[in-house]
Amino acid sequence: MQKEELFVTASLARLELDEKEAEKLNEAVTGMIEYFSLMDKIDVDDLPPTTHAAAKVNRTRKDLPSDISLADKMVENAPEKEGRFITVPNVL
Amino acid sequence: MDKQDKTDKKDKTVFETFIGLEIHIQLITQTKIFCGCRNSFGDPPNTNVCPVCMGYPGVLPVLNEEAVRKSYLMCLALNCTLSEKAVFDRKNYFYPDLPKNYQISQFEHPFGINGYVETTLPDGQAKRIRIHEAHLEEDAGKMIHEGAVSLCDFNRTGTPLLEIVTEPDFKSGEEVESFLQDFRRMIRYLGVSDGNMEEGSMRCDANISINYPGKGLGRKVEIKNLNSSRHVKLAIQHEEIRQAKMIRSGETIIQETRLWNEEKKRTESMRSKEDANDYRYFPEPDLPPFIPTASFIDEIRENLVELPHLRRKRFITEYNLPSETAEFLTDEKGRADFYESVCKEGTDPQTAASWVKGDVAKVLNREKMDITSSPLTAERLVSLLKILDEGKINGQTAKKVLDMIITENRDPVSIITEHSLEQLDNSDELSSIIDSVLAQSSAALEQIKSGDMKPVGFLIGQVMKLSGGKADPKKTKEMIMEKISAL
Numbered sequence: 001m002q003k004e005e006l007f008v009t010a011s012l013a014r015l016e017l018d019e020k021e022a023e024k025l026n027e028a029v030t031g032m033i034e035y036f037s038l039m040d041k042i043d044v045d046d047l048p049p050t051t052h053a054a055a056k057v058n059r060t061r062k063d064l065p066s067d068i069s070l071a072d073k074m075v076e077n078a079p080e081k082e083g084r085f086i087t088v089p090n091v092l
Numbered sequence: 093m094d095k096q097d098k099t100d101k102k103d104k105t106v107f108e109t110f111i112g113l114e115i116h117i118q119l120i121t122q123t124k125i126f127c128g129c130r131n132s133f134g135d136p137p138n139t140n141v142c143p144v145c146m147g148y149p150g151v152l153p154v155l156n157e158e159a160v161r162k163s164y165l166m167c168l169a170l171n172c173t174l175s176e177k178a179v180f181d182r183k184n185y186f187y188p189d190l191p192k193n194y195q196i197s198q199f200e201h202p203f204g205i206n207g208y209v210e211t212t213l214p215d216g217q218a219k220r221i222r223i224h225e226a227h228l229e230e231d232a233g234k235m236i237h238e239g240a241v242s243l244c245d246f247n248r249t250g251t252p253l254l255e256i257v258t259e260p261d262f263k264s265g266e267e268v269e270s271f272l273q274d275f276r277r278m279i280r281y282l283g284v285s286d287g288n289m290e291e292g293s294m295r296c297d298a299n300i301s302i303n304y305p306g307k308g309l310g311r312k313v314e315i316k317n318l319n320s321s322r323h324v325k326l327a328i329q330h331e332e333i334r335q336a337k338m339i340r341s342g343e344t345i346i347q348e349t350r351l352w353n354e355e356k357k358r359t360e361s362m363r364s365k366e367d368a369n370d371y372r373y374f375p376e377p378d379l380p381p382f383i384p385t386a387s388f389i390d391e392i393r394e395n396l397v398e399l400p401h402l403r404r405k406r407f408i409t410e411y412n413l414p415s416e417t418a419e420f421l422t423d424e425k426g427r428a429d430f431y432e433s434v435c436k437e438g439t440d441p442q443t444a445a446s447w448v449k450g451d452v453a454k455v456l457n458r459e460k461m462d463i464t465s466s467p468l469t470a471e472r473l474v475s476l477l478k479i480l481d482e483g484k485i486n487g488q489t490a491k492k493v494l495d496m497i498i499t500e501n502r503d504p505v506s507i508i509t510e511h512s513l514e515q516l517d518n519s520d521e522l523s524s525i526i527d528s529v530l531a532q533s534s535a536a537l538e539q540i541k542s543g544d545m546k547p548v549g550f551l552i553g554q555v556m557k558l559s560g561g562k563a564d565p566k567k568t569k570e571m572i573m574e575k576i577s578a579l
């Protein structure tokens with residue numbers, strides 16, 4: 001894997017990487033990609049891609065509100081908040 | 093070419109403009125797209141949230157069947173080809189308004205593709221706009237940026253959003269503005285969305301490119317942050333001029349996303365990195381595909397109401413109405429339905445139209461009421477207009493009664509009886525009122541006898557006043573003339 005590609009991927013995931021970390025991560029990621037290239041060698045030409053483990057289709061639910069609410073607990077559990085707002089660093 | 097030539101102000105090249113739209117509409121449902129949280133606007137922050145829409149590990153999204161129905165209804169109205177098998181995909185992006193770090197959307201197999209919709213241009217001409225696709229996805233949350241922190245409200249996260257993408261078939265901002273008004277009317281008719289652009293339940297991004305005539309599409313620029321159809325028009329017009337200036341001075345248009353600045357009335361570059369648009373779509377493993385059966389589609393088709401532009405056309409021919417009146421009557425489905433039920437009961441369509449457009453609209457506006465939820469039912473208006481037609485009350489009284497029907501929520505008959513508003517025609521009462529008026533108007537009588545008919549109007553007015561508005565003006569005039577000639 002090219003170092004630049006690694007930095008692009010990191011920026012998409014909003015991860016900050018310094019050169020040292022990149023070095024280490026590059027090694028690991030390259031190993032993983034090599035593993036995928038092993039799988040690429042298998043002939044799958046006549047197989048449709050498997051996207052879902054179960055063969056079921058059209059699983060839907062009625063448009064009815066659930067009567068239990070975990071909202072208060074979830075807000076309570078948020079690491080940082082302001083009133084009922086959950087706060088994050090301003091990323092813009 | 094030297095610099096002078098490139099910036100030649102005399103360059104009168106008329107460029108061809110191509111505009112396509114991405115319209116997002118919030119579907120009207122009780123709950124969110126993949127969980128049982130309420131889909132409602134304006135609740136306190138983070139009250140309609142649960143582990144599913146907050147992206148907690150181990151949860152399973154289950155598709156809301158009402159969101160699916162409304163999506164297919166829209167696809168049918170847009171004449172789309174339906175995918176045999178619709179598939180949901182994960183669109184990966186990292187932003188705090190979507191806690192899962194991906195948005196569930198449809199990429200390769202959306203519900204509908206290759207449709208079209210008819211619109212009426214500002215000059216009255218019909219135009220067909222091609223629809224590239226319509227796909228269902230989840231909306232993101234809302235964020236308020238406050239200095240170093242951003243406040244997140246996830247109530248909107250996971251509410252059903254239908255995205256409709258048009259082909260670049262629009263030629264000007266005016267075309268887009270009038271299309272958006274047509275489109276809003278259509279989604280309200282179908283009941284899929286309330287189409288409120290100010291509140292964000294209908295949002296529109298525009299992509300625009302210009303080029304020398306006959307050269308096809310240019311490099312497109314996407315404009316976001318457009319909160320009304322008027323601003324969409326203004327932004328497009330601004331962008332046309334900006335791009336034309338650039339091309340004339342030999343600059344290259346940068347393919348980018350720009351934001352409309354409402355105060356400065358101009359578009360501004362977002363300066364986002366191009367590589368940020370790598371969404372790495374892949375099929376959502378937690379949601380099975382959706383295969384619409386023929387009977388499911390037939391059932392949806394039954395809810396396909398007559399669309400506003402067709403209804404407007406029919407009103408013009410069937411009821412012989414001027415196009416402006418037909419447009420007013422068909423603007424809201426409830427109003428058009430009301431008008432047609434009044435006509436069905438035998439009321440003359442012209443009379444019904446002038447009342448619905450005139451006094452009915454006036455009183456409803458004043459009372460800030462909607463015709464469908466007001467006390468004025470079609471039956472009540474029919475009954476009122478029948479009493480008027482039979483000459484039992486006069487036009488002035490009818491207007492008064494209409495007002496009372498709406499403000500007091502009562503039947504016209506009971507109002508007329510209680511206030512004894514029935515018109516006096518050739519009754520003795522009218523006759524004696526006329527006698528007393530004539531007795532006090534000797535000067536006017538002299539004038540009339542000498543051949544000057546002007547004071548007749550004055551006399552009628554006096555009779556009306558004395559009768560409390562109940563006199564039939566036509567009868568009154570006849571009786572006055574009779575009495576004068578008998579003098």
Ligand SMILES: [Zn+2]
Pocket residue numbers: 124127128129140141142143144145146250
């Ligand atoms: Zn939820």
